Amino acid sequence: xxxxxxxxxxxxxxxxxxLKLPPLIGYLIAGVILSAFGVSDENGLLHTxxxxxxxxxxxxxxxxxxxxxxxxxxxxxAGSIHLVxxxxxxxxxxxxxxxxxxxxxxxxxxxxxxSTVLAAxxxxxxxxLNAFHARVSIGILIVQDLVAITxxxxxxxxIPSVWSFGxxxxxxLRPLLFKLLTSSGHEDLQLLYGLLLAMGGAALFEVLGLSSxxxxxxxxxxxxxxxxxxxxxxxxxxxxxxFLVGFFLEVGLAGLPNMNDLLFAGALFxxxxxxxxxxxxxxxxxxxxxRNSFMVTLTLTSFSEFTLxxxxxxxxxxxxxxxxxxxxxxLIAVSYTVNAPLSAKSNSLWxxxxxxxxxxxxxxxxxxxxxxxxxxxxxxxxxxxxxGSSAYDYLKERDYRVTGMDSDPAQIEYNLGKKRRVVYGDAxxxxxxxxxxxxxxxxxxxxxxxxxxxxxxTKMLRENKFTEDIYALTMRDEEHQALKEAGANAVCLxxxxxxxxxxxxxxxxxxxxxxxxxxxxxxxx
Numbered sequence: 001x002x003x004x005x006x007x008x009x010x011x012x013x014x015x016x017x018x019l020k021l022p023p024l025i026g027y028l029i030a031g032v033i034l035s036a037f038g039v040s041d042e043n044g045l046l047h048t049x050x051x052x053x054x055x056x057x058x059x060x061x062x063x064x065x066x067x068x069x070x071x072x073x074x075x076x077x078a079g080s081i082h083l084v085x086x087x088x089x090x091x092x093x094x095x096x097x098x099x100x101x102x103x104x105x106x107x108x109x110x111x112x113x114x115s116t117v118l119a120a121x122x123x124x125x126x127x128x129l130n131a132f133h134a135r136v137s138i139g140i141l142i143v144q145d146l147v148a149i150t151x152x153x154x155x156x157x158x159i160p161s162v163w164s165f166g167x168x169x170x171x172x173l174r175p176l177l178f179k180l181l182t183s184s185g186h187e188d189l190q191l192l193y194g195l196l197l198a199m200g201g202a203a204l205f206e207v208l209g210l211s212s213x214x215x216x217x218x219x220x221x222x223x224x225x226x227x228x229x230x231x232x233x234x235x236x237x238x239x240x241x242x243f244l245v246g247f248f249l250e251v252g253l254a255g256l257p258n259m260n261d262l263l264f265a266g267a268l269f270x271x272x273x274x275x276x277x278x279x280x281x282x283x284x285x286x287x288x289x290x291r292n293s294f295m296v297t298l299t300l301t302s303f304s305e306f307t308l309x310x311x312x313x314x315x316x317x318x319x320x321x322x323x324x325x326x327x328x329x330x331l332i333a334v335s336y337t338v339n340a341p342l343s344a345k346s347n348s349l350w351x352x353x354x355x356x357x358x359x360x361x362x363x364x365x366x367x368x369x370x371x372x373x374x375x376x377x378x379x380x381x382x383x384x385x386x387x388g389s390s391a392y393d394y395l396k397e398r399d400y401r402v403t404g405m406d407s408d409p410a411q412i413e414y415n416l417g418k419k420r421r422v423v424y425g426d427a428x429x430x431x432x433x434x435x436x437x438x439x440x441x442x443x444x445x446x447x448x449x450x451x452x453x454x455x456x457x458t459k460m461l462r463e464n465k466f467t468e469d470i471y472a473l474t475m476r477d478e479e480h481q482a483l484k485e486a487g488a489n490a491v492c493l494x495x496x497x498x499x500x501x502x503x504x505x506x507x508x509x510x511x512x513x514x515x516x517x518x519x520x521x522x523x524x525x
Contacts, residue, residue: 001277002045004040010244021340022118023288025307025333030210031252041250050247052199053217054309056240059198061116062220063233064138074286075139077483082282083144086112086275090268097264103320109151110328112275113144113304117244118336122299122343126452131407131426136288140300145217148306148484152458153211155314160209167208167218174222181228191239194232195319197223199443213309234268244305251308257326263328276295278303290357291429298346302335303328347428347456347522354430373437374423377403380444382427382457387473387494389449392420401440433464445486451479457487462487 012033013024017248039357041047087108094104119141121136177197184190200221202212223229276297283293311328314320342349374380379395379402381388388404392415395402404410404422415422425432427448438444444461446454454472461470469489474480476493483491 022336023376027245027248028252028330028333033275035253035255043377046246046250048245050250053243053247055198055202057218058213060233060236062217063229064226067165078282078286079140079143083112089271092128093267100306110307113302113306115302115304116190117305118302119299133292137296137299148310149214149217151310152213152313155317155319164208177222191235196237234371251329254326261327265330290361298343302339303332374403377401378442380441382446383448384411384422391445430460433460446472455482457490458486
């Protein structure tokens with residue numbers, strides 16, 4: 001039976017993926033089809049798998065919890081106000097359909113959330129996870145997730161044990177937990193440690209009469225703010241996704257909504273465009289530029305998987321009707337279907353509407369303001385990771401005037417600590433290349449990790465009449481050709497270059513054991 005579930009989920013997930021939609025829509029449909037054939041989760045296997053998927057999801061949310069990112073006005077202010085207003089709108093609609101005030105309030109709060117999974121996947125696919133608008137989006141999502149956890153804790157039932165006050169001492173364990181994380185290395189032990197901590201935190205909170213989901217979030221938060229926690233989160237991502245398949249299959253097994261539920265779902269879905277407009281103008285109010293507000297709005301205009309997670313807990317405790325789970329599933333599936341293709345084309349959509357939206361932004365200093373001067377730099381290195389910083393140092397050691405640029409504040413802070421001159425800039429933002437002074441720049445080196453980002457930056461530089469050299473670092477032949485077509489003068493294929501250099505030095509009589517592989521700019525092809 002389990003093979004049938006997985007097989008159908010895979011086939012429908014693949015079909016949905018070919019339509020450029022999130023596979024989880026296929027998983028929900030698979031559950032509905034199985035329900036129509038009388039299949040049920042009699043032994044509770046799907047429920048157990050789905051529960052662990054939720055635990056791992058919340059643990060990874062905790063790993064990304066950064067208090068300093070949440071307390072930013074544009075994050076906490078705009079996110080909180082938006083949740084209150086949208087919850088109020090949904091409350092009114094729910095009461096109009098006969099729900100009580102308490103039921104309507106819970107439904108309203110749950111529908112105020114946006115999808116963390118969809119947002120993270122979309123931003124990662126576009127190579128924008130470190131961009132300013134992505135940090136605002138993730139910050140708002142974490143604010144929503146914390147509210148979701150509060151709903152879980154309040155509706156989960158049970159009376160907390162008197163020993164639960166001892167959980168306030170958990171932060172004292174952070175040094176020990178972090179030491180164990182670093183001692184685990186970077187392979188299977190690290191993953192096993194993450195699973196142990198996620199499940200252990202969930203079990204501890206459950207024993208003390210609190211939400212196991214809250215325990216998983218707290219366990220992740222105890223490790224947040226480190227490079228190792230980010231690495232652990234990446235390792236858990238695929239495993240969490242696999243377990244969540246069980247969760248969405250279980251939801252689909254609830255079947256199809258009746259006519260009254262369909263009408264209710266339609267009324268609720270009509271609020272989604274209002275949620276989008278509200279996000280945009282609230283972010284404008286909190287001083288964001290129009291482009292950043294637009295990008296955040298597109299990222300967050302959906303309903304959330306947390307609506308289902310917290311909704312199932314609330315329904316099982318009797319706070320809302322069981323039928324609402326089917327309504328929530330339908331809303332999420334349809335909102336993903338609408339949002340996914342729009343988010344994938346966010347940059348082209350912005351170009352279409354920017355002339356109408358830019359006049360709406362406030363005439364103030366904006367958070368995440370783009371740099372307009374490079375201080376007379378002759379060379380610009382965009383992307384200050386390992387490759388970019390090496391290029392920067394090479395030029396600096398030869399007394400060239402060079403400036404680095406990155407969109408990741410942590411990367412900027414690290415490089416500034418190394419005495420490098422690095423400024424903030426989002427390479428995919430057309431306004432950056434329209435306004436920045438490149439008159440003294442002889443060459444620009446693109447060392448960002450994502451091919452699409454480098455291609456878009458190259459195109460925008462050429463569109464804004466930059467005629468000097470553009471060099472790009474790439475790893476694959478197809479990226480090499482695409483960058484050439486976009487207007488890059490030369491690209492570097494490191495593995496190919498390294499292989500050639502390795503062969504060259506292996507047949508050289510002058511080579512000794514201390515020789516290293518160094519690449520000059522003129523070796524790029």
